[in-house]
Amino acid sequence: MSTTYDVIVAGLGPAGTVAVWHLAKRRFKVLGVDMRDWSTLWGKPCGDALGAHHVKEAGLPPLPSHIIKNNVTAIDIYSPGETTRYRVHGKGYIINRHALGEWLLKDALNHDAEIWFKTPIIGPIIEGGRVVGIYVKRAGRIEEVRARLVIEATGFSRVLRLKLPKSWPVYEDIDPTDVNIAYREIIEYEDYEIEEPNVIRIYLDQEIAPGGYWWYFPESKHAVNVGLGVQGGKGYPSPKSLYEKLKRHPLLNHRYRVLNAAGAPLPTRRPSNTMVGPGIVVIGDAGYTVNPLHGGGMGYGFRAAYFTATVFEEAYNNDKLDEEGLWPINTLYMKAIGAKQAALDIFRIFLQRLDNDDIRYGMEKRLIPESDVYYTSSEGDITVSTLEKLGIILRGLRRPSLLAKLKVVADYMKKVKEHYMNYPQKPSDLEVWIRRLKDMYERYQTQLE
Ligand SMILES: Cc1cc2nc3c(=O)[nH]c(=O)nc-3n(C[C@H](O)[C@H](O)[C@H](O)COP(=O)(O)OP(=O)(O)OC[C@H]3O[C@@H](n4cnc5c(N)ncnc54)[C@H](O)[C@@H]3O)c2cc1C
Numbered sequence: 001m002s003t004t005y006d007v008i009v010a011g012l013g014p015a016g017t018v019a020v021w022h023l024a025k026r027r028f029k030v031l032g033v034d035m036r037d038w039s040t041l042w043g044k045p046c047g048d049a050l051g052a053h054h055v056k057e058a059g060l061p062p063l064p065s066h067i068i069k070n071n072v073t074a075i076d077i078y079s080p081g082e083t084t085r086y087r088v089h090g091k092g093y094i095i096n097r098h099a100l101g102e103w104l105l106k107d108a109l110n111h112d113a114e115i116w117f118k119t120p121i122i123g124p125i126i127e128g129g130r131v132v133g134i135y136v137k138r139a140g141r142i143e144e145v146r147a148r149l150v151i152e153a154t155g156f157s158r159v160l161r162l163k164l165p166k167s168w169p170v171y172e173d174i175d176p177t178d179v180n181i182a183y184r185e186i187i188e189y190e191d192y193e194i195e196e197p198n199v200i201r202i203y204l205d206q207e208i209a210p211g212g213y214w215w216y217f218p219e220s221k222h223a224v225n226v227g228l229g230v231q232g233g234k235g236y237p238s239p240k241s242l243y244e245k246l247k248r249h250p251l252l253n254h255r256y257r258v259l260n261a262a263g264a265p266l267p268t269r270r271p272s273n274t275m276v277g278p279g280i281v282v283i284g285d286a287g288y289t290v291n292p293l294h295g296g297g298m299g300y301g302f303r304a305a306y307f308t309a310t311v312f313e314e315a316y317n318n319d320k321l322d323e324e325g326l327w328p329i330n331t332l333y334m335k336a337i338g339a340k341q342a343a344l345d346i347f348r349i350f351l352q353r354l355d356n357d358d359i360r361y362g363m364e365k366r367l368i369p370e371s372d373v374y375y376t377s378s379e380g381d382i383t384v385s386t387l388e389k390l391g392i393i394l395r396g397l398r399r400p401s402l403l404a405k406l407k408v409v410a411d412y413m414k415k416v417k418e419h420y421m422n423y424p425q426k427p428s429d430l431e432v433w434i435r436r437l438k439d440m441y442e443r444y445q446t447q448l449e
Contacts, residue, residue, distance in 0.1 A: 003029075003145075003146075004146045004147060004148070005029050005030060005031045005114075005145070005146070005147040005148075006023070006028040006029045006030060006147060006148055006149070006312075006316065007019075007023050007028055007029075007030045007031070007147050007148065007149045007150070007151060007312065008030075008031045008032075008033065008133065008134055008145060008146075008147040008149075008150045008151070009023070009030060009031070009032045009033070009151045009153055010033055010121050010134055010150060010151065010152055010153060010154050010159065010160055011033075011034055011121070011152070011153035011154035011155055011159075011284070011286065012032045012033070012034035012036070012041065012042075012101070012105065012115070012153075013034075013042055013044060013101075013153060013155050013284060013285075013301075014042060014097070014100075014101070014284065014297070014298045014301045014302060015153040015155075015283045015284025015285070015286070015287070015289070015301035015302070015304060015305050016032060016034070016151065016153030016154075016283075016284065016305070017032070017041075017042070017101050017104050017105055017108075017305075018058060018060070018104065018301070018302045018305035018306065019151050019153060019283065019305035019308055019309055020032040020104075020105065020108045020113050020115075021060075021104045021105070021107060021108045021113075022059065022305060022306055022308075022309030022310070023113070023309050023312070024107075024108040024109075024111035024112060024113035025108075025111055026309060026313050027111070027112075028312075028313075028316070029112075029114075030108075030113050030114070031113075031114045031115075031116065031145065031147065032105070032108070032113060032114070032115045032116070033115075033116045033119050033121055033134070033136060033145075034115075034116075034117055034119065035117075035118060035119060035120045035121070036117060036118075037117040037118050038102065038117065041098055041101040041102055041105070042097040042098050042100065042101035043097075043098070044155060044264055045182070045183075045184055045227075045260075045262035045263060045264050046097055046184075046298070047184060047215055047217050047225050047227060047295075047296075048069070048094050048095050048096075048097055048217065048219070048225055049072065049092060049093070049094055049095075049200055049217050049296065050092055050093050050094075050095050050296075050298050050299060051090065051091075051092045051296070051299055052091040052092050052093060053091075053299075054298070054299030054300075054302055054303065055302075057299075057302075057303055057306075058299070058302035058303045058305070058306045059306045059310075060104075060302065063093065063095070063100065064103065066096070066099055067093075067095055067096050067099045067100045067103060068093045068094075068095060068096075069093070069094045069095060069096050069219045069220065070093065070094040070197065070198065070218060070219050070220055071091075071092075071093060071198055072090075072091070072092035072093060072094060072198060072199070072200050073089065073090075073091065073198045073199065074087050074088060074089045074090065074198070074199045074200075075087075075088045075090065075199070075200050075201070075202060076088075076199055076200070076201045076202070077201075077202045077203075077204065077363075077373065078201065078202070078203045078204065079204060079359055079360045079363040079364065080204055080205045080206065080207075080356035080357075080359055080360050081205075081356070081360060082203070083360055083363075083364065084360070084363040084364050086363065086370040086373055087199075087370065088370070088373050092200075094200070094217055094218070094219050094225065097298075116136070116138070119136050119137065119138055120136065120137045121134055121135070121136055121154060121159050121160065122134070122135040122136060122137060122142060122159075123135050123159065123160065123163040124150065124160045124163055124164060124280065125144055125146065126164075126165070129278060130278035130279035130280075131150050131160070131164070131277070131278060131279035131280040132146055132147075132279055133145050133146035133147055133150065134150055134160065148279075148316075148321050149279060149280070149281065149312060149321060149326070150279060150280045150281075151280075151281050151282075151283060151305075151308060152280055152281065152282040152283070152286045152287070153282075153283050153284045153286055153287075153301075153305070154286050155284060155285040155286055156179075156264070156265050156266060156267065156285045156286070157286075158282075158286045160280065160282075160286075161280075161282050161286055161287075164277065164280070168277050168278070169273055169274050169277070169430055169431075169434070170272070170274050170275070170276065170277030170280060170282060171277075172272055172273055172274075174267055174269065174288065175233065175269075176232040176233030177231060177232060177233035177234060178232075178233075178267060178268060178269035178292075179231075179232035179233065179265050179266070179267060179268065180211070180212050180229040180230065180231060180232065180265065180266055180268045180295055181229065181230050181232055181238070181239050181263065181264075181265045182212070182227055182228065182229040182230075182239055182263055182264060182265070182266060182295065183227055183228060183238075183239035183240045183242075183243050183261075183262070183263030184215075184225055184226060184227025184228075184261070184262070184263070185225075185226055185227065185243070185258050185259075185260065185261045186219070186223065186224070186225050186226075186258070186259045186260045186261075187223065187224055187226060187252075187256040187257065187258050187259065188222055188223045188256055188257050188259055189222050189223070189224075189254050189255065189256045190254075190255040190256060190257070191254070191255060192222070192254035192255075192256070193221050193222065194218045194220075194221050194222065194224060197218040197220060197221045198218070199218075200215070200216070200217040200218065201215065201216040201217070202214075202215050202294070203215070203216070204359050204363075205356065206354070206355055206356050206359070207245075207356065208228060208242055208245055208246055209228040209229060209230055209239075209242065210230055210231060210234065210236045210242075211230060211231020211234060211236065211352040212228060212229030212230050212231055212295075213228070213229065213294075214226070214227065214228035214229075214246055215227055215228070216251060223259070226246070226251075226252065227239075227243070228242060228243060228246060229266075229268075229295055230242060231268075231352055232265065239263055240263060266285055266290060266295055266297060267285055267288045267290050267297075268290060268291075268292040268293075268295055268345075268348060269288055269290075269292050269345055270288070270292065270338075270341060270342040270345040270416075271287075271288055271289065271333065271334065271337075271338040271341050271342065271420075272287050272288045272289075273430065273433075273434050273437070274330055274427070274430060275287050275289075275304065275308075275329055275330055275333060276323055276326045276327055276329050276330055276427075277323065278322070278323055281308050281326060281329055283301060283304040283305055283308055284297065284301035284304065284305070285297055285301070287301075287304060289301050289303075289304040289333070289337070289341075290341075291341065291344060292341060292344050292345040292348040293344045293347060293348050293351075300337055300341070303333070303336065303337060304329075304333055304337075307328075307329050307332045307333050307336075308329050310332075311326055311328045311329045311332065312326065314328075323427045324426060324427060327425070327426060327427060330423060331423055331425065334420045334421070334423040335421065335423070338420050338423070339417045339418075339420035339421050339423075340417065342416045342417060342419075342420045343413040343414070343416055343417040343420075344413075345416075346409060346412045346413045346416050346444060347409060347413060349444070349445070349448070350405065350406070350409045350448065353448060354402075358402055361402070362402065362406075367403070367406060405447075405448060408444070408447045408448065409448075412440070412444045412447075415440060416437075416440060416441075416444075419433075419436065419437060419440060
């Protein structure tokens with residue numbers, strides 16, 4: 001007779017692994033499934049940067065030293081042409097992703113989690129209007145495996161989510177322009193020492209990274225993760241071909257070896273309208289829990305996993321594992337992260353429309369001052385003082401249209417954030433809420449035209 005699990009976690013990347021870890025710690029009968037194995041765990045290409053605060057906020061223990069490749073103390077953001085530089089202080093890490101995944105999963109195994117590697121997931125089992133398990137391929141045969149909840153964490157491929165009935169709100173495909181396609185190389189210099197290796201760098205340049213940015217994240221004094229992201233759906237050249245242009249940059253004009261080279265897409269948008277469906281919860285890239293401004297997905301994915309495990313425990317104890325019982329996953333996420341994520345999405349849409357001159361001008365004039373950049377990017381707000389300053393600048397400077405648009409952006413960031421702070425308390429109110437959100441986005445897009 002086949003076993004029924006409390007939870008199946010589909011996909012063991014950062015989001016799925018943290019979900020397995022939390023559920024195993026809570027003594028649930030949890031099964032994690034992935035087509036990879038130990039050797040390629042958490043193998044999706046990444047910039048490997050993680051804000052230090054995420055670890056604690058996701059209920060994880062402090063990271064042991066073998067997981068931290070480099071400590072980050074600040075981020076430098078460069079304007080096109082590198083005429084202006086903002087320095088934003090903050091604590092973070094460049095991590096060894098594989099080591100973090102292995103550390104958490106091994107601990108989960110000690111708490112009796114079950115892991116099936118090299119097991120492709122085929123799709124959801126849907127019975128009686130809810131997900132009751134998944135189809136997997138084992139030893140060349142399709143098998144069924146069942147659970148009271150399935151967590152969809154298969155990353156951008158969304159193997160389960162995209163096979164749900166389209167009429168379910170949790171089925172929600174992504175607009176191609178809300179995707180970034182990224183490519184990165186990890187290189188090791190032969191005879192060059194990186195200046196300020198604890199500062200990671202972001203370069204805004206619409207010619208090298210249209211609708212995205214390129215980055216230079218040192219892993220040590222000699223090794224660095226360099227890459228770029230390009231907005232999807234716009235017909236821009238591939239990130240790999242644009243990387244060839246980047247190779248002419250003085251930072252890459254040294255002798256080096258390429259240790260790893262790979263690319264992948266990632267969602268850069270507001271949160272899913274709902275992460276909860278009947279018998280299923282979607283988290284990580286599969287659930288669009290990614291910062292739309294910089295594309296960092298590990299921290300939000302960890303926290304979505306943590307919320308899921310916490311809420312599942314309560315719903316399980318109350319014997320209420322229906323959508324309503326699991327709904328607090330949405331309300332917790334939207335309050336803690338989703339509202340900011342949506343506000344940042346508004347800002348992202350604006351930024352992607354700017355050309356290099358606009359960005360250079362905005363940064364030179366410090367339309368969003370350096371001191372506010374951290375606040376804006378982490379809280380999803382442009383501060384009152386910035387708006388007041390903007391008001392002054394608006395009267396009479398060279399680029400009234402750009403400045404007026406920035407005012408629209410700030411207004412909509414606020415509106416959208418409020419809308420998410422008023423996220424429905426129960427599934428039956430979702431439809432109206434989605435309609436209002438859609439209207440808001442449409443009006444915003446029109447005003448940006
Ligand atoms: C180039 C690049 C740079 C990035 N830089 C950063 C950064 O610096 N910091 C940051 O926080 N984020 C960054 N991100 C985003 C980050 O990598 C992702 O948000 C994060 O990996 C998402 O984790 P996840 O667990 O949701 O999905 P994934 O990491 O994609 O994991 C999904 C798992 O599901 C498995 N899976 C998929 N399909 C199947 C199937 N059919 N059967 C079985 N298993 C399956 C996969 O094998 C994988 O293990 C970057 C992304 C890219 C592409």
